[in-house]
Amino acid sequence: MSHPSRLSADQSGITEAARLLRQGALVALPTETVYGLGADARNDRAVARIFEAKGRPSFNPLIVHVPDVDAARAYVQWTRTAEILASAFWPGALTLVLPLRADSGIAPLVSAGLATVAVRVPAHPLAQALLREFGGPVAAPSANRSGQISPTTPDHVAQSLGTRVAAILDGGPCPVGVESTIVEASGTPRLLRPGGIPAEALEQALGHPLAIRDGSEAISAPGQLRSHYAPAETVRLNAADWREGEATLGFGKVAADLNLSPSGDLTEAAANLFGHLHTLDATGRPIAVSPIPMHGLGAAINDRLSRAAAPRD
Structure with a gap:
């Protein structure tokens, strides 16, 4: 397979x-969570080229990346919930789903025809520099084939x-390693996808619990497809022991081919998750994964693993 050009992490690469x-070309850009496949929103x-490149279903909406809160306000109807959460966590690994402004100019495909759009202010300095140099909103799902x-x-x-x-803006490895947390920020605040900011931190900022999305609801934000983040082979979760022929992914004091965090650190585990899955997927063997705690970033890790292990549609 031919490879795209690599752009250096300096002003010439950003320009x-x-x-x-x-x-109108596609550019992969680093964020603190994962690499995004960027296009002018x-x-x-x-x-449309994003959907074509990823093989992504057109009913699956995209996240719009902007450099700051003022830029976000130009595209969405701002709410008190948005103000509280943006003040606490932007720039950062938090995406807010808000009603689109009538004059937003955002392409309908970005929101998959919904009246709302997902918006985020990334913290990665290269993403920030590119957004400011470009001067407009960048739609950017993860930079990989869909699923x-x-x-x-x-x-x-x-x-x-x-x-x-067309090109990859090379920012090295992403420090967080799992996608952003997504919250519906109009009406009753709801957790739509666990991610890089634990729900507990969001609830502390809001002063009350988040509502949780009902899994039977229609897709309203990115990352809600049942089968997603999937290796080529099957994934067995909560493995208490290993079976012959498996590629093994441990957590804590577990002997395994690769370990998300030998010390049981969920932040380290989140940062290693997708990289380790890529490495084990290359072995061509089924993957078995140790149990991961469900608190803090463990909720996001388990969400990604459950989608990786789901039956393929």
Whole structure:
């Protein structure tokens, strides 16, 4: 497979990435969570290229990335919940789902025809620099083929997408390693997807518990497909022991092919999750995974693993 060009993490690379976005091309950019497959969120044809490159269902909405709260207000109807959470966690691994402004100019494909859109202010300095250089909203799902393991390094992007992406802005490994937490921030605040910011921290900022999305509801935000983040082989969860022929992914004091965190640190485990899944997937063997605690970032890790292990549609 041919590989896309790599752009350096300096002003020349940022300038070239912004130029490509203005031309309607796709550019992979680093965020603190995972690499995003970026396109001008106002350009219908560019956004359509995201779906084509990923093989992504058109009913699955995208996240719009902007540099700051003022930029977000230009595209969505702001709420008190949004103000509280943005003040506490932006820039950062939090996405807010809010009603679209009538004059937003966001391409309809971005929101999958919904009246709301998911918006985030990323903390990664290269993402921030690119957004400011580009001067507009960037729609950016994870930079991989739809349903596959999310990319946390430039090599992951190149291996999954090849020249479906024009260029990769090379920011090295992503420090958080799982996607952003998504919260519906109009009406009653609801957790739509666990992610890089634990629900407990969000609830502390709000002063009350979050409502939880009913799994039977229609898709309202990215990352809600039942089978997602999936390796080529099967994934066995909560494995108390290993079976012959399995590639093993441990947590805590467990002997395994790879260990998310030998010390049981959930932050370290989240950062290692997708990279370790990529490595084990390359072995061509079924993958078995140790039990992961459900508190803090463990909720996001277990969410990704349960989707990786779900029956393929």
